[in-house]
Amino acid sequence: MNHGQQSIASVYRSYLREIRRLPHAYLRRVFRLKAEDGCRAALLTKCDDLRARKLKRVSQTIQHVRAANNGNHKAFNHILDIAYGRVGKLRWELMEPLLSDPNAPLPPPIIPGKESSRPPVYSPGLTALLTSGLSRRKRPLVPENLSFPPILPERADPNSSDAQILGPFSKRREVNARWKYFRREWKKVFPPLQISVSPSQDVGNEGNDLSTSAAVQKIGFDGTTVLEELVQLTTKPKNTSRKGSDASLPRRWLRRRYQELLGRLPILTFISAREDMKTKKPGGFSVSLAPNALKVRFQGRSLPCSTDDDVAWNQKHPANIKA
Known part of the structure; x- marks a missing residue:
């Protein structure tokens, strides 16, 4: 074994x-694979x-993992963001299916x-995410922003006075502006x-299964229990470690990080179409957070560590929120 191989080992x-x-x-599994990939790439x-x-x-x-294991708040958040696709390659893999809509006709x-x-x-899923304050780092968009991006001048509307x-x-320039806004x-x-998927509660809607399958795209962790396991970590602290693990971080501290x-x-949910004698509602997407989530956004404004009660109060008293 030469010196380079010894260093990698x-x-x-x-x-x-x-x-x-x-x-x-889950964290051990993700970073074990990351270690193998990184060291193999260096070795080759x-x-x-x-x-x-x-x-x-x-x-x-x-160094990031070591700092996280030693209780560094910022480092632990960083490794969670890597493992759950908030940053890096996995983030792109989760977003990519939502950046197009194979069911929509091509625009002229x-x-x-x-x-x-x-x-x-x-796509309908991306539209729901862009227009929700629960899924964005910044203030949510309004639907009009998608059809006519605010970076376009009024002159881009052929019916405008300009x-x-x-x-x-x-x-x-209009083509470039629309794509720039989309990517940004x-x-x-x-x-x-x-x-x-939230199925319709109406009886006799068996035909909705086919339309639901066509409307819902498959992404990243569909068919897995990764999200359910994460939610469980915030409700049953005893499950944050296991026999054979060297974890020594306080359970309450860990719970906070996962929250x-x-x-x-x-959480992006497709709501199936509803049809009955009186109403006919099309299907669509909704955005929500897990019940134990610590909400850090409210319509683009910061509410550090707010609870469900905090958000409900602020929705009734928006004037009391400082810009």
Whole structure:
């Protein structure tokens, strides 16, 4: 074994020691895979300088995990964000299915005859996330922002007085502005781990199953119990560790961290269409948070560690919220 391989093996052993101290099985599993991938990539790299850079990134991750295990609030939040797709590659994998809508017809090109000038399509799931204060780092959008982005001048509306006076707005600039707004705004969204389905309560709606399957896209953790396990960690502190784990962080402290994470994990639910003798309601998406989540946003404004009662009170007294 040469010196480079010895260095990688030493880093890997250090990584595994810290992983064993993590407080629950899902985190240990995620970072075990991350350790294997990172060290394998370094081992397969022939260039010494590139290998050293890759090994440095692995070492930095070890430092984050070590700090988290030692009770550093910021570091623990960071490893939770990595493990649950609030940042990094997993975040993109969770968001990607929501950035298009295979069931929607293609919008016509803004520039006639130029296929690449078609505007972005906001899927129903993404629209729900963008227009909810529970799933965004910033103030939620209103539906009008999606059809006519606020970064477009009034002149972009051919029926506006500005367009009549100054002439039509550049179609190419409109295409660029619409895509710029789309990319900028979806990046402010916290992606859901999965899409839940709330079936209609009406009798005789067996036909809805087919339409529901077509409307709901599959994302990341669909079909798993990852979200349920996380919720359980906030209600049964004894499950935050297991026999054989070296976890030593206070259970109450851990509970708080998981509750804060739930505040960054919107639950996207598809509500099936309802049809009866009196009403006919189309299906759609709703956004919510788990009951034990610590809500850190209220319509784009900060409410650190607020409870359900706090949010209900502020909804009745919006004038009392400081901007």
